Amino acid sequence: xxxxxxxxxxxxxxxxxxxxxxxxxxxxxxxxxxxxxxxxxxxxxxxxxxxxxxxxxxxxxxxxxxxxxxxxxxxxxxxxxxxxxxxxxxxxxxxxxxxxxxxxxxxxxxxxxxxxxxxxxxxxxxxxxxxxxxxxxxxxxxxxxxxxxxxxxxxxxxxxxxxxxxxxxxxxxxxxxxxxxx
Ligand code: ADP
Numbered sequence: 001x002x003x004x005x006x007x008x009x010x011x012x013x014x015x016x017x018x019x020x021x022x023x024x025x026x027x028x029x030x031x032x033x034x035x036x037x038x039x040x041x042x043x044x045x046x047x048x049x050x051x052x053x054x055x056x057x058x059x060x061x062x063x064x065x066x067x068x069x070x071x072x073x074x075x076x077x078x079x080x081x082x083x084x085x086x087x088x089x090x091x092x093x094x095x096x097x098x099x100x101x102x103x104x105x106x107x108x109x110x111x112x113x114x115x116x117x118x119x120x121x122x123x124x125x126x127x128x129x130x131x132x133x134x135x136x137x138x139x140x141x142x143x144x145x146x147x148x149x150x151x152x153x154x155x156x157x158x159x160x161x162x163x164x165x166x167x168x169x170x171x172x173x174x175x176x177x178x179x180x181x182x
Contacts, residue, residue, distance in 0.1 A: 018046040021101035021132070022094045024086070027052050028060040029166045030071045031148055033140030037105045038075060040134060047080050049097055054087035061149060061173060074163045091126035100129060107136040107144075153177055 021041060027034060027050070042048050052067045060067070064085050071083045086093040094102060102122060104115055119131035136143075140161075148158050148170070155176030158167055 017100075018098070019101070020047045020049065020097060020099040021045045021103050022049045022051050022090070022097060022099045023103040024051045024053060024090050024093075026058070026060060026145065027067045027071055028062055028145050029067060029148075029162065029170065030074050031140070031143050031145055031162050031166075032160065033105070033107070033136055033143040035074055035163070036137040036140055037103065037134050038081060039078065040137075041103050041132075042078050042081050045080070045101065047082065048078075048103070049099065050075065050081060050083045051090075051093060052083070052085040054085050062169070066169070070163075070166050070169065073165055089125070091122050091129055094129055095126060102129060102131045104131060104133055105136055106133050107141045149174060 021044075023038060023041065025034065038048065038050060050071055052064055052071065054064045062070070068083050068085055075081045075083060084097075090102065102119075104119070106112060106115060115133065119133075122129065122131060135141075143161055148162055151158050152167075152170045153174045153176065158170070162170070
């Protein structure tokens with residue numbers, strides 16, 4: 001009797017649907033703005049999969065493997081966060097991974113229009129998957145991977161905006177341009 005009750009309980013537990021979210025992006029490279037979002041979302045779900053877009057049309061500075069590796073190091077302290085990469089349709093990837101939620105970040109009004117288009121298209125393609133937007137942390141609402149690369153290339157300081165190991169990789173890849181005499 002006890003064994004039967006235990007078996008039922010185990011079955012119920014295994015049948016409870018895990019809430020899996022996917023956070024897709026280029027992450028070229030990961031910034032503290034991305035990490036702030038990941039740290040705030042992780043406690044709200046059972047599993048958060050950070051998914052690096054492989055065929056990011058825009059020539060990325062770092063390879064997919066490099067972007068994944070930098071992210072893995074940066075989220076190593078978060079037990080329920082996984083880093084993966086994907087190409088093709090995001091909703092198909094999310095379905096394959098059993099996700100019910102897509103996470104995206106909104107910094108300024110300028111993000112809104114594009115994000116809205118994407119979210120509505122994704123809803124059309126996969127009505128069972130919800131897009132969740134989180135506001136950027138105040139300290140990071142101006143921060144983008146593109147801006148960080150520009151600042152590094154011009155010899156500027158990005159401490160506090162990206163993890164230290166990412167800053168080191170950026171310096172290696174983008175030595176400051178020397179000003180040219182005209
Ligand atoms: P994508 O090419 O898909 O926009 P990004 O790596 O630039 O890839 O961004 C991935 C997601 O993270 C997007 O939803 C973007 O709005 C969000 N994001 C980027 N930078 C920040 C930041 N500083 N704070 C919060 N969200 C951000």
